[in-house]
Amino acid sequence: MAAAPMREDAGGWYLYGVVAADAEAPGGAPSVDPANGVVSLGEGPVAALASRVSLVEFDEETLPQRLADAGWLEEKIRAHEQVLEAALASTTVVPCRFCTVYRSEEDLRAFLAGHADELRDALATLEGRVELGVKALVDPARFSAELEAASQATSGRAYLEARREEQRLGAELVRFQGELAANLHERLLAAAEDGVSLALQSREVSGRDEEMLFNGAYLVGDREKFEEALAEAAQGAREHGVELELTGPWPPYNFVPAELGRP
């Protein structure tokens, strides 16, 4: 017996997402706790995609310690995503946020029963649709080259004037970004069922030298139509040195009700 103090751990349920009752649990995807695979727990018209977890591991009080381990965190977050992606391959899924943990199967089933209508509606909205991500990226070297060219043109002028010119170009860049983002979002939205504009990611995050000008997510029913609109937008963007990038399909995180169960 280990010397560490043992706490009673009846085990809880980690909820990844909700599917229709007749959907099968995805096989193969690693769960957040490798000892316990993902199962489908049916309740009325819907079913939970869930796996058993240790309530000691996923405890409010000890979680902060776990989170100090970046390796643990990435592993769990990746597992959460992979389970949902595996499910997405064969069915419609309403994704839950990271670390949704029930203390017991009864609690989880009570949630499904109590929100059957909302969950069924959410599934119906998502049926036959996928979430796609679109980013606009620009090579900053191209922009600085333009700035440089402009400042060389003013080389004979006083420093202050050159600075003003630089500021004007800076403002121009901001205006360009705003216009590009609005125009792109509008065009893509017209080819999608729904869409949202997300926070931009810094260059450190993307790990690339390119600057992000736009980050959006779309709920797409007709993928061909959407990709045509994207290709068309990409032609125009490329003329300005801007590259568009498509990601997904994602579990539709951005197109589910934000919150359920608040009285």
Place this chain on the structure above:
Amino acid sequence: MSSRELDGYRSGQPAQLADVLERVLDKGIVIAGDIQINLLDIELLTVKIRLLIASADKAKEMGIDWWNGDPFLSGRNGQSGLEDRLRRLEEKAGLPTSEEG
């Protein structure tokens, strides 16, 4: 490059951690009620994760510092209300209060 290169846009790259994080931590259904970790905890959790990662070199290597571009934390767009909320959450979590970035 991808098979869609001819269409003028890129696709088919493996999911980047930043893209996964911005969805898994910030989006998806939040369930209030009888769960192990309640709604406020989830919010706290997200804040903790961000702060933790912000200070962890390893996380930087992993590329998890996407909140640099997040108006919620960087306080852009004049969202000072959110900053106040963050500060309150940090205090509640017993974390050092974040400074203006």
